[in-house]
Structures are given as structure tokens and as C-alpha cells.
Amino acid sequence: MFPLKLVFRVGTLRFAGLGRPSVSVTPKRTVKTSIVDWKPMNSTKMDLRKAENNAKHRFFRGTLFGLMIAMPIISFALGCWQVKRLQWKVDLIKKAEFQLAEPPLNGLPADLDPNAISQFEFRRFRIRGHFDYSQEMFLGPRIRNGEVGYLVITPFVRASGGKPILIERGWIRKAKVIPETRSHGYLSHLAMPQNEITIEAMFRVMPTKSSIQLDHEPGTKLFYVHDVPTMAEQSGALPIYAQMMYSLRDQPDWTGPDDQPAKGWSLFSKPADKKTNSHLPVSDADSTLEWQELEFNNQGVPIAAVPKVNFTNNHFQYLITWFGVSLASSSLLAYIAYKKKTLGSADKLQKAKLKNF
Structure with a gap:
């Protein structure tokens, strides 16, 4: 008959038949499991494709961010230009209305200069x-x-x-x-x-x-x-x-x-x-x-034109539009900068936590 061996496990003590008891000691766990969900490793081909996509995204984001910085500046400059255009058009209309209100000239010189007529419009x-x-x-x-x-x-x-x-x-x-x-x-x-x-x-x-x-x-x-x-x-x-x-x-x-x-x-x-x-x-x-x-x-009698100054003046609407675009784009740029700063702080905190593991 074969000898009968009984194995008992109590805690960390082992009894194998009538043999000498052995003690197995489990070491204390000192490594903390990271809370980060680690991504599996990709092949070299996938890493190159990812790097290329990241480069494209960085270029696109950089271009878009540059345009967002330029938009408030350009729109504000156009608004200032429309302010000057508004003043020019107001002065032009004022001059034309003054000319129209003046008493009519009696006769014209024989050697009339066509280049001087622009000073006498209306x-x-x-x-x-x-x-x-x-x-x-x-x-x-x-x-x-x-x-x-x-x-x-x-x-x-x-x-x-x-x-x-x-x-x-x-x-x-x-x-x-x-x-x-x-x-x-x-x-x-x-x-x-x-x-x-x-x-x-x-x-x-x-x-x-x-x-x-x-x-x-x-x-x-x-x-x-x-x-x-x-x-x-x-x-x-x-x-x-x-x-x-x-x-x-x-x-x-x-x-x-x-x-x-x-x-x-x-x-x-x-x-x-x-x-x-x-x-x-x-x-x-x-x-x-x-x-x-x-x-x-x-x-068939010709119906003449009504004497009036018919200049169009839309520069006030234009300057309101450009200054509004400048304000809106500036607000959007400030919001994006604030969000980027907040997200950047969270990333720094996450990296600091990873260093402690």
C-alpha cells in the first residue's frame, strides 16, 4: 500500500502527512495600483500614424488660434476706419446740402473748366x-x-x-x-x-x-x-x-x-x-x-429730377458691425484662454499624482 499523505492548510502553516511542517510567509504589499487606465501598447506603425495625426491637429489648432487672435485686432481696426469714413461722408453731405441751399449762379464763364465742377456739385x-x-x-x-x-x-x-x-x-x-x-x-x-x-x-x-x-x-x-x-x-x-x-x-x-x-x-x-x-x-x-x-x-414733357442730396450713408451700421465682431471675438478668445488655463492646471495635478505612485 502506498503511504497516506494528508495536507492541511491553516493560515500559513502546511502539514504534509507526518512530515515537518513548513511555513510560507506572504510579503506585505507596498506597490499602489495606479488609478490611471493605461492604454495598451501599439505597434510602431500605429505610433507613427498617431504622431502624424497629432502634428496635423497641432497645426490646425495653431492656425485657428492665430486667426482668433487676429480677428479682434482686424475688426477693431476696420471699425476705426469706418468712424473716419462716417465723418468723411457726413462732411460730404453737409457740403452738398450747403451748395444746394446757395442761391443759383447767374451765367457761366465761356471757358468753363470741367475739372473744377467737382467743387460745385449740387x-x-x-x-x-x-x-x-x-x-x-x-x-x-x-x-x-x-x-x-x-x-x-x-x-x-x-x-x-x-x-x-x-x-x-x-x-x-x-x-x-x-x-x-x-x-x-x-x-x-x-x-x-x-x-x-x-x-x-x-x-x-x-x-x-x-x-x-x-x-x-x-x-x-x-x-x-x-x-x-x-x-x-x-x-x-x-x-x-x-x-x-x-x-x-x-x-x-x-x-x-x-x-x-x-x-x-x-x-x-x-x-x-x-x-x-x-x-x-x-x-x-x-x-x-x-x-x-x-x-x-x-x-412727352421730360419730368426733371427733384433737387436733393441722394448720397447713401451706411457707415454707422458698418462701424457698429465691426466693433460688435471685435467684442464678440475678444470675449470668445478670453473664454478659450480661461478654459485652456483651467484644463492645464488639471493636467498638471494629474501628472503630480502620477509621480507619487
Whole structure:
């Protein structure tokens, strides 16, 4: 028979049959288990990919943070620039309103300098002379009260001498573009006044034509934009633009078209010689009479522009916008810096704890 061996475990004492008891002593645990959830080790390929992604993220975060720093500075600078622009526009409007309120000039010098007109924009003046209808031009189409029409621009030959200047007489509807449709009727002396008359107008400086706008076809009477140099070159006038004053008064001293033959006329083609019917004389008028716009529209009388300063001034809205963007971006930048500082302190505390393990 095999000898019987009994093993007893009590605490740290072991009895193996009748053998000598052995004592096993468990050492005291001195290593503390870290509370950090350690990540498993990756391969070298994964480490390189992670390093590349971290580099990209650092570049993106750095670029974004740089833009966030630049945004408050740039927007604040733009707001300050708009403050200067606002003051400039206010001074410009004030000057234009002062010019418009001044009494009109009586006559213009014969050697009028086109470069000096910018200093007299919105200044009213009275001159005597006659319109050159053979060089009449039209700008448009323009919509007025839902109806299609054109602005009539006619060179005005001054009685005092000098080259003609361009006068914008006003708006007429499309059906009255051809001169023969305006030469008859009880208001023909206002639609196409003949001989020497006295008119009141104000100087205007029109914006320069840009390269993206439609070009004018040489020799035609139709223009799409205020191309003052081209208008002046085609009509033989000075590059000076003026607008007649809005008025519905009658002019009894003005006379209508005579019984003289007129030349053939076309809006979209060059002029050609052609005999037309004679014009009718104009009836007498009352100097105290004022007509209605509807009558002017039906008879082809140009409706002139209302004398007012029409500059747009949106610089106050612009400066509020830019200063608001500067304030908002500054607040966001301060919040991100505060959060980054708080999170950085937590990371430092975590690293300090790890050193104690």
C-alpha cells in the first residue's frame, strides 16, 4: 500500500502527512495600483500614424488660434476706419446740402473748366441758350412708377459762348422717345422748346463707367450708363453734366417747334436725312399755371429730377458691425484662454499624482 499523505492548510502553516511542517510567509504589499487606465501598447506603425495625426491637429489648432487672435485686432481696426469714413461722408453731405441751399449762379464763364465742377456739385445755376436736339441722347431704360422710359440728355448751347454742356432734362416714357411724338400738343413748348430760353439746373458728378458695364455703340443715341466722356465726345459738348430742376410750372415765354422739316430719327440707329410733317404752333399759356405729372407724361414733357442730396450713408451700421465682431471675438478668445488655463492646471495635478505612485 502506498503511504497516506494528508495536507492541511491553516493560515500559513502546511502539514504534509507526518512530515515537518513548513511555513510560507506572504510579503506585505507596498506597490499602489495606479488609478490611471493605461492604454495598451501599439505597434510602431500605429505610433507613427498617431504622431502624424497629432502634428496635423497641432497645426490646425495653431492656425485657428492665430486667426482668433487676429480677428479682434482686424475688426477693431476696420471699425476705426469706418468712424473716419462716417465723418468723411457726413462732411460730404453737409457740403452738398450747403451748395444746394446757395442761391443759383447767374451765367457761366465761356471757358468753363470741367475739372473744377467737382467743387460745385449740387450748385444751382441759370443760363440762357438753346437745346441742340440733333444731338439728343437717351439713357436707359429706366423704370418710373412702373412704366418703362428713358432719361433725355440734350446738349445746351450757351448764349454767352463756349462749348455746349450736357443737360439731363428728365424722364419720358418709351412711347415719347421719337421727337415727332413730342412736337405736337398743347405742351409741345415744354416738351421741345425752341429758340433761346433760360433754364435752371444743378451740376452733378457722375460715377465713372466700369469695365463690366455695357459699352456704347458709337453713333447711336442710346446709352446704358452715365458715360459722360463718351456722351461729350459724340455730341461735341464739354464733359460737364447737369440736371434740370423739377418743376411743373408753365413757361409762357417758351415757343414750340416751327414749321420746319426735321431729320429722320431713330433711337437704335445712326441719323439719316428724311422729311417729316411740319410742326404745329403752340397755344398761349398762363404763367401762374401748374400742370400735373400725368399731363407731362402723356405729352412727352421730360419730368426733371427733384433737387436733393441722394448720397447713401451706411457707415454707422458698418462701424457698429465691426466693433460688435471685435467684442464678440475678444470675449470668445478670453473664454478659450480661461478654459485652456483651467484644463492645464488639471493636467498638471494629474501628472503630480502620477509621480507619487
